[in-house]
Amino acid sequence: MIPANFIYHKATSVKEAIALVQTHGEEAKYMSGGHSLLPMMKLRFATPEHIIDISKIDGLSYIKEDGDFLKIGALTTQTDMEYNALILDKYAIFSDAIKLTADPSVRNVGTIGGNIAHGDAANDQPALMLAMRATIVAEGTDGEKEIPIDEFFHGFYMTALEPADILTEIRVPKAKKGSGGAYHKVERKVGDYATAGVAVHVELDDMGVCQEIGIGLTNVSAVPMRLDRGEALLKGKKITEDLIEEVGTMASEDCEPTSDLRGSEAYKRSIVNTITKRMIRLALERAQH
């Protein structure tokens, strides 16, 4: 539980942070809240020689609607989001997820950007990002870039971010009439990573026909997973109970869980089936109100 030696650098701006990483190369690692990185360092699974602390950079903590998007600064803590009036009022899917993420002391420090940039399919936010078809904004040596979420997650702890890139903003579609989302995960106890989790975002037209649908799955695959088949089935249709049943079955078939201490593969597939159906129903209910 004692990390190996490292040198701590505190960056005061994105440019300074990028410059520090360029100076120290592969042995440098960004840290925002540190609540994924520090446990790995304490177990000596990760032994970066340089920690570039970006948590004190000004101007990267905000939640605002701007044009067609809800924009969230990457350094916004989960607690900031938990108690944000805009989120509480219009973005229930985030409230669902944050309440189930770790515990208050972690959420006080852990950031939304870190939760996504860590590239861990066990984290909760990636599934939400997939469901909402988020755009990830990052700044690197060549300036700012926008990465569609479907191009973001590459593998276990691997993302589209280059070593010097800093995730700066998350953009999701602005809530509007007919849109709604929901997230739930089954966990063994409070603060646990998901046994399985499902995020659903829907947008209905005035006739109740599904215009947009996103379904993201947590911790049932090596890489955060989109339920493509389920989305394709529902898009452009009026979502009926029969269709929901069918999508639940697809989710249980398409996810890729492994048996571990959280349960058998069969149990997890069953859980995915159940939660997928429940979250579609809840997202629909929210979209209709």
Next chain:
Amino acid sequence: MFKCKTSPEVGGMGHSVKRKEDARFLHGKGNYVDDVKLPGMLTMVMVRSPYAYAKIKSINKEKALAIPGVLAVITGNDLAQYNLHWMPTLLSDTQMVLPTDTVMHQSQEVCAVIATDRYIAVDGAEAVEVDYEPMQAIVDPFKALDEDAPLLRPDKEGQEDNQIYHWERGDRAKTDEVIANADVVVKERIYLPRIHVASIETCGCVASYDKDTQKLLVYLTTQAPHAIRTVVALVAGHVGLSEEKIRIISPDIGGGFGGKVPVYPAYVVAIAATFLIGKPVKWIEDRSENLVNGFARDYHMDCELAATKEGKIQAFKVSTLADHGYTDSSANPSKYPTGMFSICTGSYDYEHAFAELDAVYTNKAPGGVAYRCSFRVTEAVHAIERMVDKLAAEIDKDPALLRLENFIKKEQFPYDSPLGWSYDSGDYEATLHKAMEMIGYEDYKKEQAEKRKEGKLMGIGICTFTEVVGAGPSKDFDILGIAMFDSAEIRVHPTGKALARFGTKSQGQGHETTYAQILAEELGIPYTDIEIDEGDTDTAPYGLGTYASRSTPTAGAAAAIAARKLKDKGKKIAAHLLEVSEEDIEWEVGKYFVKGAPEKSKTIQDVAFAAYTNIPPGMEPGFEATHYYDPPNLTFPNGAYICVVEVEKETGAIDVKRFVAIDDCGNIINPMIVEGQVHGGLTQGIAPAMYEGIEYDDEGNVLNGTLMDYLVPTAVESPHWETGHTITPSPHHPLGAKGVAESPTVGAPPAIANAIIDALAPLGIKHLDIPITPAKVWEAIQAHS
């Protein structure tokens, strides 16, 4: 209910006074072992084995010693020069301090790195190169006795297989005969998994040897400082550590639960290190080291319960396989290798019982700690309470009614149990009736019937347990030959304030408050005027420590009797002051007065002052008393717990809707502290029932050695605990008290398990071993549909 004899200001028994120790804990001013910092102190970190069973081919210290700040790497061969590489366990087995050639379980201590600071010490531990030759570990205890199983302990003379001992109690032939002829026999193999106490504070010590005074001072997270001092003298006497030169100080302890009774190898290494280096050495266990080493439970129990077709219990038989890991380091009284397991006949009146147990070696960590239970009572209670429910299901009888019809009646006490205990007192019917009323049992039975018609899964579980605590009478109970008495020493100062010292050691039980309340009850001195001191072997009277709910039954009794000795002396002083004969003096709390003339009185404070200033001729000055209490019997707290659950068929999710716990722990010293004890204990009861269990793979690797995967429940997982009491005083304890801390840990798991299994009964599910998780429930439902 109990009627208070003292005013709230005096704060004797029955008052829910606030805990005196809480100010320092709440303000972060507790003094735990890791807070101890001595000049020149070094840090020790253990290198631990990645393998469950392996030969050590070599240990290369060079790279570690090359790190600036690393001062020493101590191996088993280094200790062997002083014959300190093995140590005896409390139950006459032997345990490696550090190995010379073989490691026997994953995470076993392999060698120790001593450095100037902990960061450097961990770097040093990483740099030690150990060359292992892994061997096939024995993980499954049922395979330990196979013909072709490797002999794990060839070091032990005469050891030809992996059996440690066979134990039995009761009449096997008669019990078998009754079972063979019974109308109904229910059978089950019940496993109580290996779990860990997971106290907030891990284990640790600071050992400091002064070469000039030849004194060894050890700050140690121990529940039994005096016993440890004697053990150190016995283990290390041959290198010159003699008992009068050893001082153990047990500072504030952040939870013990039995896990801080044993002597862990690192303590011995730290003592050896300070002895050799001449500087203080601190060792603080990290969380994973704590979680992987030491354990409780791990009993596989084959149970048979026989009854008439009407449900009159006739006989109980249980044959147990106990997995002790590579050595039997159980912290039990010497004559009780299986602890108090023979309490397994429970709260019921029947004649025939037989219990036997075979203990085996495996390649797992040693332990056998009595996790918040009086030596294997949790296992025993789980066995009988599951089986009683199974019998009820088998003959389709209400499990509450079945229990009521089989209870030992209150007029049968003292009751001699079939396996040899003499239960002191109880009113089991009243306790269960109170629990049934409080939860609304009959209403829940109706609701359950309705829900079942709708296909919903709802269960009601009962546990009516009898505990056996307060070890113990010296004729039967000893640890390393030392009788299990305990002690109190009271000094009342001239101003009427007091200091009292005890042989026990609080780890959160609230002794600083409850002992003061006992003395306030007996002497009338306000509890706020009484300081309680424990844990320093140089100052406290000798005692066997705090575990097995023994503090109130033993040291609490010692306090009462020592106070009564003082009261007798005070009576003589009061007679002298009031110029009457001793026979004319009467006592009411806090005051002596002349019979028939209550206006002529002297307070206990007046008398204390006189003991130092105006002593009756011929009397020894001072106002002090000491008592070493040897209990005549154990105490038998009991309770009735009822739990209501709902289970979701689709996901296996378990919702504990209600939990009512009625405890009978005799007279109560501080109701608020008892309430807190029960809440904590119930939470540590839901833990193994639904969450905890140390998991191993086939190679003997621990799969859940961090708190991320070893699931200690929190307030969020805890249902709303509803508590209550019946009071049946212990007839032999001076205060009529019994001890309570462990009852809820013992009683909660079977109540929860019985409720969940009852919920699943319509599907044909008859038993599940704990922990009963949603995943396990889901699998069971699939297998039955």
